[in-house]
Amino acid sequence: MDIFIQQIINGLVLGSIYALVALGYTMVYGIMGLINFAHGEVVMIGALTSLSIIKLLAGTSLPGPVVVLIGLAGAIPVCMALGFTIERVAYRPLRAAPRLAPLITAIGVSIVLQQVGMLIWGRNYHAFPGLLPTTPRHILGAQITDLQVLIVVLAALIMAALILLVNTTRIGRAMRATAENPDIAGLMGVDVNQIISITFVIGSALAAVAGVMVSANYSIAHYYMGFILGLKAFTAAVLGGIGNMGGAMLGGVLLGLIESLGAGYIGDLTGGFLGSNYQDVFAFFVLILVLVFRPSGLMGEKLAERA
């Protein structure tokens, strides 16, 4: 039983991070119909930037949490600027191009960012300094650290703020209109280019936060970390129904839970035939199964064939 609770906790923490990254994918997809393949690398840049700042300040007398906060505050604008630039340089010129052209530039951007990350921070794994309290608390026989609580709470707060932004503000309304139909939104006086830029900037800010969370939680950062994380988050976005923000949150949390429960129980489920190294198979298998029965994801609207 305690293993079950423990896996649920781990899954929630992982899932909150997935959800933040998945939001970046889903917002861009909702507005432009584009898989922003480079999004995972933005997470990586965010994690490593904050790490550099944190390492600089770690020797000073500032308390640990403040140092991490400054690191985060430094990483967010860097990622925002990066997201803005990526859209400007690699996607905007291709709005009218065949659908796969921006996908290829996205892949190109992803490769470039990875190499830039490697050139700046090297090939080695970087340990994230233990500045945050990690004393475990015990609930129901399972352990949870303050950091993990913080991650889940912060992620929930950010998502709530985002929902408010999209549903109640002028910008949010313009975003929804652009997602619905960019041409009409443009005719109604929405500056579509600006809205798309804002979407990228917001998504990138979320990516920065997720990057810091993931490296703090696993105490490690690496130039290649964005790729797999991005892949998982994209999977989560599709699982929930891509283009749908609620779907991204649900998909992220679900994927986190599925993965950690899968890793914990896959051996028992298959009589020891498959070990925890099949964790990823489990995640993808669930994804395929969901899509076979709900072709637009869990919360995606049912696409009626328009004739």
Add this chain to the structure above:
Amino acid sequence: MRMNLPAFARDPRFSWVGMVLVAVALVALPFVVGGGFGNSWMRVVDSALLYIMLSLGLNIVVGFAGLLDLGYIAFYAVGAYLYALLASPQFGLHLPFWVILPLGAAVAGMFGVILGAPTLRLRGDYLAIVTLGFGEIVRIFLNNLDAPVNVTNGPQGIAQIDPVRIGGAALSKSQQWFGLTVPSVYLYYYLFVVLTLLVIFVTVRLEDSRIGRAWVAIREDEVAAKACGIDTRNIKLLAFAMGASFGGLSGGLFAGFQQFVSPESFSLLESIMVLCMVVLGGMGHIPGVILGGVLLAVLPEVLRSGAGIWQRALFGKILIDPESLRMLLFGLALIAVMLYRPAGLWPEARRRREMAAAGEAPGKRA
């Protein structure tokens, strides 16, 4: 769908002369490349041929039928591992390559159908992520199927795979032809050229046929294709199966050529690489796709060997890790090509017109 050739090129005399010239060039190429630059470059040429076969296979799925497949390399893996298992000490089996290759193509085609049957009603990017997931599942299984029963030998991969043998002669050893020593990489080159030509032939014939028209019709408008009486599910499955079988074929050749396979060779990055070849070259346009395959197979190698040398020549020392610089330039090249030629380097004539006609609608979903 016919290629638009200039008038002189349609003259039958020209096409005879042209064919002879191409044939001579293909026969002579290893002696020029291998003789001039060394046999390591012939290995690059050999693998470029494998990539051409792969891209032509993926082009059927992505270019003709318009189905985005991000896990295509899984079929390559199926062909390669089938060869490895049936012709290596792993199970002590040593079947000849002419049995394994068609079998590999057939089994990969079957995998294509298995993947396609439940998923082909998904649209666009949903299909993309499912195929991506499938590719990863195959790779993870290859990585872990060394226990409880050792099938794939896990991450270590399978070594000592039998080379391709033709008439008792192993292509892994150099042969004497008319007093001329022909190295192994040349021999494989000739085998690959023949099979690549075969794949090109099959693709060209398919494109200009009832089936090919049905594929393009589905790409253009699936609802209208259905209304025209096309069983879109079966025709899409056929595209998946055909594409997959090309993947299986080249996978088998890869295993025989390298005599070693491991899961590492079948990562998502490889799927993406093949997709880049198809899109960069000119989706749906066979000569474009071939060009894309050649460029993206050779370019990274040129950069690999050049990245160090150029830096020394320019700055007198190595500033940037050559391996990293190579990938950096590769990424930049992908971006640049797409920005300046969004329909690919050598698109079909009709797509060029489409691009010219496309408006400047901001945020338009193409």
Add this chain to the structure above:
Amino acid sequence: MGVLLRAQGVSKSFGGVQALREISLSIDQGEIYGLIGPNGAGKTTFFNALTGLYSCDRGEFEFDGKPLKVRAPHEVARAGIARTFQNIRLFANMTALENVMVGRHLRTRAGVIGAVLRDRATRAEEQAIEVRARELLDYVGIAGRANDLARHLAYGDQRRLEIARALATEPRLLALDEPAAGMNATETASLRDLIEALRRDGITILLIEHDVRLVMGLCDRVAVLDYGEKIAEDVPEKVQKDAKVIEAYLGGSLA
């Protein structure tokens, strides 16, 4: 003349909206049957239900005396029902000729092996496909545009091309969804000639149309839909005088 198509109690709803309510009608062999009604009355929904793009909630279709059981769109086409679309759906980047050749898919057989080997039978079939496609382009009057991309055709020619493509499937019933929409008077007149020619050649026609004058002049019988219900079905002269119909149209446009 016998009944070619019979619809029996066809119903379809989307969410809470009842788009079709117990629609029953029958179309005779060789007639031109009009389906009219205000916007949103369910005409196109009926088309989509008939041609298998939507599944009906209740009700069934009977074609040529046999129930249309398997209702995938391509099966419906195989049974002999072809259609055009209100918002023209051509294969935009294929030539006009290729568009019509795709329409022959259903009535031809060549598979992968035939395509690759290009044996005598396949070559003969390909040739027959092309010959027939050219005949049909000629029939609808756009033979000169055979090698133009569909997207580059003039609007009226695109409508004609869509009809040619539908004809290539050898339909016994041709369902036209607002073929005159967006056409000027001259284009409409020549469309009318084309539809009459089709009828002379033995094709039964189901016509959705907004152009009331065209419908009334052309159709043998007309059914009127309003809010998903059939409110009238008769010869044009009688339908025009039907009180319910006049009310549905607010008395205006039928006069």
